[in-house]
Amino acid sequence: GAGVSQSPSNKVTEKGKDVELRCDPISGHTALYWYRQSLGQGLEFLIYFQGNSAPDKSGLPSDRFSAERTGGSVSTLTIQRTQQEDSAVYLCASSSRDRAKYFGPGTRLTVL
Amino acid sequence: DQQVKQNSPSLSVQEGRISILNCDYTNSMFDYFLWYKKYPAEGPTFLISISSIKDKNEDGRFTVFLNKSAKHLSLHIVPSQPGDSAVYFCAASPISSGSARQLTFGSGTQLTVLP
Numbered sequence: 512g513a514g515v516s517q518s519p520s521n522k523v524t525e526k527g528k529d530v531e532l533r534c535d536p537i538s539g540h541t542a543l544y545w546y547r548q549s550l551g552q553g554l555e556f557l558i559y560f561q562g563n564s565a566p567d568k569s570g571l572p573s574d575r576f577s578a579e580r581t582g583g584s585v586s587t588l589t590i591q592r593t594q595q596e597d598s599a600v601y602l603c604a605s606s607s608r609d610r611a612k613y614f615g616p617g618t619r620l621t622v623l
Numbered sequence: 624d625q626q627v628k629q630n631s632p633s634l635s636v637q638e639g640r641i642s643i644l645n646c647d648y649t650n651s652m653f654d655y656f657l658w659y660k661k662y663p664a665e666g667p668t669f670l671i672s673i674s675s676i677k678d679k680n681e682d683g684r685f686t687v688f689l690n691k692s693a694k695h696l697s698l699h700i701v702p703s704q705p706g707d708s709a710v711y712f713c714a715a716s717p718i719s720s721g722s723a724r725q726l727t728f729g730s731g732t733q734l735t736v737l738p
Contacts, residue, residue: 553627553727554726
């Protein structure tokens with residue numbers, strides 16, 4: 512498709528389990544971002560990939576969070592030993608040069 | 624401490640009238656501002672932006688106003704349409720940043736346009 516896609520759209524998991532969230536960016540976009548939106552909050556930056564450069568992980572809230580971007584395209588955000596406070600909508604965005612980033616529909620994560 | 628604040632979580636407006644969405648910021652390093660619209664189950668969609676060298680930017684029914692001295696920006700939608708009903712986020716960044724990772728978002732305002 513032409514836009515950013517994310518899977519799954521919804522994920523319910525039990526506390527302590529690991530989860531993987533996937534993002535397919537727009538083809539040709541070199542920059543890829545992960546944000547999350549907790550209830551009643553704005554978007555919180557998590558991690559940023561740009562081309563082959565080392566990712567900017569400064570927004571990751573703990574070492575339970577990690578992300579990879581394979582082949583400069585698809586990205587996977589992994590949350591280990593999930594906690595209830597990890598419940599949020601996780602949004603992926605990609606862009607070429609500018610700040611008008613294109614967002615995916617998000618993955619709603621619920622940790623019971 | 625929220626650097627970008629949208630103090631109104633919701634706003635209802637009659638169709639055809641003006642919608643005014645407000646956003647305040649505290650970081651004086653911010654000098655590039657954006658508005659996004661978000662429908663349920665979709666990601667945010669970029670609407671309009673403004674840099675600090677301007678105080679107004681217009682695109683069709685959407686106009687963004689920037690008051691740097693008050694650290695305040697607003698989005699005007701005229702005339703409002705039912706399809707404009709969505710959550711609107713403002714975002715800010717320092718223009719000197721080479722990376723969009725510096726975007727800081729507000730918590731959003733739910734706009735409802737009543738037919």
